Amino acid sequence: MGKLITIIGNSGTGKTTLARKLCEAASYHALLEQHKERPFQQQFSDDLKKFSLSNQIDYLLFRAEQEIYARQNNLIGVQDGGLDQDFYVFTKLFYRKGYLGDAEFALCERMYLTLRQLLPSPDLIIKLSAPIPVIIRRKTNRNRGLDISKIEDLEVMEDLVKSWVSQIESTPMIDLDTGNVGPSYESILDDLLEKIERMLNG
Numbered sequence: 001m002g003k004l005i006t007i008i009g010n011s012g013t014g015k016t017t018l019a020r021k022l023c024e025a026a027s028y029h030a031l032l033e034q035h036k037e038r039p040f041q042q043q044f045s046d047d048l049k050k051f052s053l054s055n056q057i058d059y060l061l062f063r064a065e066q067e068i069y070a071r072q073n074n075l076i077g078v079q080d081g082g083l084d085q086d087f088y089v090f091t092k093l094f095y096r097k098g099y100l101g102d103a104e105f106a107l108c109e110r111m112y113l114t115l116r117q118l119l120p121s122p123d124l125i126i127k128l129s130a131p132i133p134v135i136i137r138r139k140t141n142r143n144r145g146l147d148i149s150k151i152e153d154l155e156v157m158e159d160l161v162k163s164w165v166s167q168i169e170s171t172p173m174i175d176l177d178t179g180n181v182g183p184s185y186e187s188i189l190d191d192l193l194e195k196i197e198r199m200l201n202g
Contacts, residue, residue, distance in 0.1 A: 002071040003200055004120075006082035008165075009128030010157050011149040012135035012142075014178045014185075015080040018128065021185045022078050026193055029075040031066040031082075035148075038062065045148060052099035056108050059086045064115045071120070076200070082122065087112040088164035089157055093149070096156065124172050124199055127165060130179040132158065172199050 005028070007015045016032060023030040035041050044055035063083035070077030081089075087108065095105040130138075136151055149157060165173075174195060181188060 002073060002075040002077060003123040004067055004070055004077050004079065004082075005124045005126065005196065005200075006079045006084065006122040007126045007128060008081060008085050008161065009178075010130070010135055010154060010161055012138040012154070013128035013130045014138075014181070014183070015128060017183060018126070018178075018185055019078045019080040021189060022193065022196075025189055026196075027076070028078045029070060029073075031070060031077045031079040033080050034062075041148070048094075048097075048099045052094050053104045053107070056086070056091050056094065056100070057111065059090070060108065060111050060115060064119060067119050079122075083112070083115060083119075084122075084164070085161075089160045090149075092160055093153060093157060097153075121171050124174070124196065125168065126174045126176060126196075127161075128176050128178050130177065134179045172202075174199070 005022075007019050009015055019030055019032060022028055038055070038058055040051050040055040040058050044051040060083060063079065063081075063086055066077065066079060067083065069075075091100070091105065091108045091112070094100045100108065132154055135154055139151060139154075174192070176188075176192070185192070
């Protein structure tokens with residue numbers, strides 16, 4: 001059975017970049033967000049209330065399907081965010097912002113809880129953090145065409161990440177401050193890979 005590594009953290013902390021670097025350096029399989037390929041993401045960006053529910057349902061199912069693929073194909077999959085972050089951070093953020101109504105949020109919650117009951121939890125979580133000013137600079141410079149999270153959301157997202165992480169009890173976790181780490185992750189990649197291997201096999 002395959003294994004799952006999820007890289008979590010606020011928007012702009014470097015989740016996707018680290019996922020790619022780990023998969024380039026080791027025999028891991030990248031399970032990325034693919035925001036440009038998701039069928040409702042552009043529509044959601046254009047009409048936040050009308051397409052919020054369909055977008056979130058699609059993402060929850062998509063992330064669950066990624067987990068199933070990795071485990072059934074005996075891969076070590078690396079997700080940038082993943083099923084749990086899509087619920088605990090993005091779904092809750094969109095509910096707070098009024099894009100999802102009460103009944104819509106409750107539907108997303110039911111779907112998430114059902115999927116997580118059916119699927120094993122990640123084998124390892126890598127939690128990234130960085131100071132808010134650093135994240136703001138990164139988000140400003142990266143010029144991503146589709147980026148639903150806004151600079152003004154970062155403080156709320158940080159609180160949502162912290163609240164969620166405080167509930168995680170049994171999944172091994174690596175905490176990594178990326179505030180002073182270069183975009184190549186070259187200075188820490190070898191040590192990080194060694195630690196990942198120890199924890200996955202421990």
